[in-house]
Amino acid sequence: MIHHPCFLLHSFLAESAARSPDAIAVVCDGQRTTYRDIDRRSNALAHALAARGVERGDRVVILGDNTIDTAVAFWAVLKASAVASIVHPQTKPAKLGTLLRDCRARALIADHRLEPAFAEPARSSPDLATVMITGTTADARVAAACERLAALPGLTALADAIADAPHDAPPPRRCIDVDLAAIIYTSGSTGEPRGVMMSHRNMVAATASIASYLGIARDEVILCVLPLAFDYGLYQMILAFSAGARVVLERSFAFPAEVMRTVADERVTGFPGVPTVFATLLGMDSLASYDLSAIRYFTSTAAALPVKHIEQLRRRFPAAKLFSMYGLTECKRCTYLPPEDLARKPDSVGIAIPNTELWLVDECGRRLGPDQVGELVIRGATVMQGYWGKPEATARKLRPGPLPGERVLHTGDLCRLDDDGYLYFVSRTDEVIKSRGEKVPPREVESTLLEISGVREAAVIGVPDELLGSAIKAFVVPEPGVVLDVSVLQRECRARLESFKVPHHIELRAALPRTSNGKIEKSELG
């Protein structure tokens, strides 16, 4: 229930902490943390940030895994009236530098174990005034890291900063709800990072909408194996906090047996995943050995869940509801398929989420009727404020809507509606590949390959893959007289790209097929 005239995203935390301070908010790494504790620690960290010059609207980048520190840091940045941007812990140094400079980050909060990733970019980001690394200098490893990193601006150990700051109340509120709460980085079609600007109002609206159709209640225990750096992961924590419920943070689904033991022990009720997670889950030989009777619902998004996996999930978990969903970071989510429609419309991505409207348009912007394929347009309170610092890219996506001054989101996704108004995803208008549920722009992988010495040409496509949805396949033409080693190419890509963008298959070719006007003909590769 929203009581305050200016309800900000972190009002969820404040209200839940006031209502049930002793309830467990986060379970992570065997540690159970109460709402009171998260509230107090984030109060203190917010004060610490403010004391170090972080002001209303400043961007604070958080580099970390799904840990309690990352969670506390997120809420603390909001309480400091600043804008939070959680960045994936696998981000490579050059990319991190690009992100820090792109959003002109004022502060960086980073896991001390990721020192090799952030040391250099933190040194060369001109707007950065404060670097906080997790841990306390009472820990010899952290003290040693602080010594090595002493040249970084305003270097502090996070736990020391929290210990020295007041815990009882947050700093004064400076924001109103149209101010930015978060910048969530996603990839444009050329691979350049785009910071999706989300206001407090955007994120509160998205949370309210999703919580309503999932029926999130106070006794929910929501699993989060997806990175907090992605909106799908981040919203698991926000959804839990909005209801005073519990989130179980896991770093990943890399060790499924361990995660499933936690799911059983913690009596997890909500299990969000992507198709890769469900393929792994259903393939486990020990699946029957866990008591998973508390699971009330599954959610899947990022790519279509194969119908056979839908059927296996329904057989294995007959009491659980399965929500198949679809969306893009730019509006958080577009649609969900009500579980009762799953049997009759298994290929549909469903209907608009509550408080959102959608329609399809042709190339001239004319609205289309049923069974015609066109671009999906989204109207509603979750539509982003734009891409940070990219007015042209923003203008392509956000265009005038029905009301004066209103902007609606042109998604770039081609879809179709049936007679009942259910949406079907057809394809993307850009080339972006979805692998393991994550966006991989072929052009970014191609330009990375082209940076490697001896590579003359490169073309990257997605090929169907049982586990990944699409696997990344690269075709590489060597410079004349050069012998390329595929494993060396892969290693070079690993040094430059997040791991999910590294080609799974590389095929060396003498030449690539071309169209009559000289463009590479990707449809002939495969």
Added chain:
Amino acid sequence: MHDDPTDPQRHLRDFIVTNFYIPDGQPLDEVTSFLDAGIIDSTGVLELVAHVESRYGITIADHELIPSNFDSIGALARFIQRKRGRDGGSNGGFNDRLAR
């Protein structure tokens, strides 16, 4: 490639260095945590499992796929030695059992 079959450490290190990205300045010793250091993520774990299964002819059950067996060169080498001391044959490991 030749390696001492009783101690797979050297081979494992070669495999990690060749196939994964080790950031500059990142030490990779027997106890370095692959996950903490950001060397291997969930897809990387699957690649590592597939490699270990095929190279050492062992089958890894999912209850064995845990960080204490897989999160460092030393842990993985000890796990392989234990497995090889116990069973030899392979009949479809973790990667073969993914839901099809």
